[in-house]
Amino acid sequence: MASAADAEGPHPTPTRADDSAVKDLVRRARKARKSGKLNEAYDAYKAAFDAAEAVPSELRERAELAGELGLCELALRKYREAAEHLTWSLEQGHVLTDEVRVRFEAGQEKAASYLVRVLLSVDPPDAEVLVDGQRIGRTARTHKLFLNPGRRMLRAHAPGRGEDLHVISADAGSAHEITMNLPRVAVSTAKEAPAAPKAVSASPAARPEAPSPWASWPGTLRITGIGLTVATASLGSVFMVHARAADGDLAELNGKLDDLGVASWACREPSPPATCSELSRLRRQRDQFAALGTGLVVASGVIGATTIASFFTDFGLGQAEPRRDNVALSPMAAPGQLGLVAHGVW
Structure with missing residues (x-):
């Protein structure tokens, strides 16, 4: 989730129409949640949060919308999305009221109890990080990740650096701290000398052998x-x-x-x-x-x-008649053994 500090370039100036649309979506979301229509409330809060992304000056409003959206996701058992939205909202805790912050903290703890929390430190910070083959999508020195329980693979790589790989198998509610320091790859300028040709020693001509049936x-x-x-x-x-x-x-x-x-x-x-x-x-x-x-x-x-x-x-093939004597079976008797012996050419 991108914050106002992460966005690049000038932001559009908020208009009254934008602000009115966000407020209308919030009213619809609250009404739907009171009526028990959680999916409708989720859609309205998500639309309101996306619309508020264009108004970076209203940080308090965006933080509250992210938290309310996270609580709807928690009720719908979208635990990973709920934990991410609630965590981002609480990171802007200085603009939230005490009552709102307490509600969001309780929701975050409940969502995290179904997930695996990973605090991942990466050096260099511009390394590409992938979780189960999917790119995280943001560049930072520290990543707060919420993953589904089970076996998960974390991989990081960067140009001019080596690759680091961590595989974890964790239960819901557990927390892990992982550090990935990608080593620099040494560039060798020395050219490899061509390999000397191997001496070939003459060997005596092989004596002709009878053709093998396996040939x-x-x-x-x-x-x-x-x-x-x-x-x-x-x-x-x-x-x-x-x-x-x-x-x-x-x-x-x-x-x-x-x-x-x-x-x-x-x-x-x-x-x-x-x-x-x-x-x-x-x-x-x-x-x-x-x-x-x-x-x-x-x-x-x-x-x-x-x-x-x-x-x-x-x-x-090519014989006048099929061979009848290529395999023969003979009885065999020995102390404690009785059977047949197959002999011949095949």
Whole structure:
């Protein structure tokens, strides 16, 4: 949220029409809130706050509008937006009355109890900061962040500096202080010398060997089949493990929602809690990993069965008659063992 001190360039002079429009929106918002129409009150307060952005001299009015907007967001379970608006309003506390400030402080504490508070210090202050891949959108040495509970990734980078990365996994109501000092990247001017060519020693000519059955095209296909079987089975196992981990995270998040008293049908409301998007993402991730893992495991079984069957198939193309004696089975008996031995060429 940009403040009056952060704006650049001259501001337009407020007009009576602007002031009248803001007051009309505030009256509509108060009336809607008294009638219990929270969504209508939220829309009116948000429009009034946006309109008041063009009147930087009315700091008290903007601070009160931000706080009232935050209280509406709190009632609608928009906890992160509520915490941000209430925090900005309280930062202008010197223009608020004691009664208003007390109301806003109580609302901020309640909203923050559902979130993770992070005080992030960054050097240099013009570094770009991203939270879960999304840019914060403001440049400062210190950032006050309100994040949804769970696993969050904070990253910062700047031209001529290295990159810093922090991953936190926190519960609702917790607070963290993180410092990111991006190191300067040393610029090397020395040119790398070309690598000296390696000496190649002559070796005696290899003696001709009898062609191996693996050198033919059936052998190549069998080797490829074995490799594909192992690779697809391994990838399928990895995806199944990821699906199980995502299912565990989903169960943990559902448990936290139950502890907070959030019913399962709350995600189907017009204004669902912010955590519902995380639930949907985890479900999609679990289903995708499970589908990929199952498909790869099935594919590995098909490829493996085909490869095994090829060892008992004659690929003698161009011969007058198929070979009948390429594989032979002989009985085998040993102390404690009884079975068949396959021998021949394939």
